[in-house]
Amino acid sequence: MSKSAKKRFLKQQRLEARKVERKAAAKERRRQDLERRRREWEDKLSGVSDGERAWLVESRKEKRRERMGRKTEERGKRAERLRGAAEVGQNVVLDLDFSDLMKPGEIQSLAHQIMYCYAVNGKCEYPVHLWLTGCKGNIGAQLQRLPGFDKWIIEKDDRSYIETFQDQKEKLVYLTADAETTLEEIDTNNIYIIGGLVDRNRWKGITMKKAIEHGIRSARLPIGNYIKLASSQVLTVNQVVEILLKFLETRDWKNAFFSVIPQRKRHPIENAGKNTIDQTGADTNEEEEEEEDVGDLNRRKKQRAEAKAEESEVMKVLQLFNEANSSTETLGAETAYRFTHLPGGIMFRRLVRLRFASPYSTCKRQKSPFILPIDAPVPIKAPFPGHAHGRTWEDPFYWMSNTADPQLTDHLLRENSYAESFMADTEDLRKKLASEMKSRMPARISAPPESWGNWLYYQYIPEGKEYPVLCRRHKNVNGFGRTLCNWLSGRGGEEVLLDWNKIAEQFESSLQNWG
Structure with a gap:
């Protein structure tokens, strides 16, 4: 085994291990949630009479029966629709003969896209007849890992599409962005093929080349006639299937494109007649775009990781401050101490990172002429009993409501002194900011x-x-x-x-x- 192959193998092993851990953690969360709901239900029953308890139990059972009945009914209707599509529905083929050209992560992404295709097809009132050709090798093994894949009402064939439909070759139409013909209408007699390839833009034009080699027709979706893709000029397999389903339902390409293609990837064309749009079509042999829920999950993970790393940096800075020399101070460490202890410290943490990481962060300077208090002045606590609306509580700071109390005056003066000494070296900056803001505001x-x-x-x-x-x-x-x-x-x-x-x-x- 080569070094790179060994690294890929170890990476796959780590992914599998993490997957097992995630499943175990999810199972434990479900168990804890079930236990919590069971305790809440028992507490609810323990506080009512016997007659009311019996009514609650029977009502709960009835709701569960109704819920399970609705699920069973919907599952039966979905299966009936899919079986009907297998007889009279529009044939749509997902060509999976490209698994040898994809990396393990890309194969996994394609498997998820196929799962989304099956899910959205089952929810449609008029689903299509989905085919999986070339369902073997790595992609076949990856699909077998999907929950319930063996029970899917879908055609699975190890052979290529050209072998599966060798008697209907004249009906085959390969949907590819490189085609010269634009698909204006969907013919129920035709069999439309979608290339199942996630290649990170390595195999440009491969689907068009395959259509030419097999001597079949090709076409592209009329995306350029209605919208312009603003960012990545690609669509995923499940997005193409959704567009076809939406068009079969509404017979409106514009509605289909705007309903499926995410807003962040498009902007309307003001004058489609100028034909100045890059006709990229809907080839799926490009970089795969994750689904909305998967993308949100990844963003949340990234945000948590960044927050954790940022917190770690701040803690390191505070540790350096604590280790600072008694006669001198580290400028970056002092900055971290000051800004992270102010209200809104989250906003100032970025300033801490930038200033501390600067070339001048390790410069030494003499201490300020004023003595900076170690801790802010803390008001004394004098418990005072309060009574209202049948409730009794103690307010330790009630004494501060007496403005004539000399202790309150002394505490406020000490707070003012602490704030002034704490922010003394920012006085020039504050004056500059106030002057700048004042100059930008109108006189009246x-x-x-x-x-x-x-x-x-x-x-x-x-x-x-x-x-x-x-x-x-x-x-x-x-x-x-x-x-x-x-x-x-x-x-x-x-x-x-x-x-x-x-x-x-x-x-x-x-x-x-x-x-």
Whole structure:
């Protein structure tokens, strides 16, 4: 066994081991969930009378019988539809003769796509007659691992499609993006073939070449006439099958494409008549696109891994800070200490990583002239009993409601001192940010007026102030007489209803006097 083959074998073994572990973990979660629901049910029964308990038990059994009956009925209807499609349905073939050209991961992806094809076909009111040709070798073994594959109502053939339909060769149509003919209508007499290949763009044009070698017709889906694929110019096997199913249901290509192709991969064509679109069609011999649920799961795993790695970096930084020399500080470590202890520490962790990883993160500097407190001031706790609505509790910080308490004043002053010393080296930055934000804001910010009766109500922030002023003004009425009356009565001017700036000044003044 070569070195690369050995690595592939070991990787496959690890994947299999992880799969077994995931199954065991899922089984354990289901067992725990079942045990939890059983306990909840027993607790519910223990708190009711005998008659009510019997009614609850019988009601639960009846609901379970109804639920199982619905599932059995739906399963029977699905099987009946699939058997009917085997007799009179549209024939669609998945060509699986490319398994020798794919890697193990690509074969697994193709098997999942085939599973999605079977699932969506069974849910359709008018399913197609699905065929799996070339169902042997690696892809056949991978399909056998799918749950219930042996019970699928689907045609499975080890032979190639050209051998399976050797007497109907004139009916075969290979769907490939490289075809010159566009598929405008689906003919129920034809047999449409979809290439089952996930190759990461290594085997371009292989399906078209195969159709030419076998002397059969080829066609491409009319995707370019309706939409333009914005990102990857590929469709998966299950997406092509879904498009065919949707078209057979609606007889509308546009509806079929927009219903199946994800929004992130498309944007509408404003003028399809210009024929300026890259006619890539629906060849599935390109990079496979994972289904929505699988993609979401992978994204969540990636986010958890990134969060864990980020947390590990922060902990390393904090450890370096704790080991810092008593006479000097590591700039990056100090930054980590400061920012991760502020409210909203999650937002600042990226700053910690960037600053600590910079070339200057190991520079030494003398300590700040002020003495930074080790811990923030903590208010004392004095339990105070509270009673309301039949409930009793203890509020350890009730004493802080007494603004005349000198202990409260002392605590607030110590908090202010701690905050100032903690943020002292950011004062210039804060002033710069405040100045920049102020320069970007208009001198006067006003809201559009709102009509109410004969008045227009509005608010604005005066120039140089921080808070809004709420005002109203009489509506302008046409006519010299009405205008003159409004002017003489003073109705034409602005009437200030509430000035928050005056209230703020009074509040700040009272705070200064209180402090």
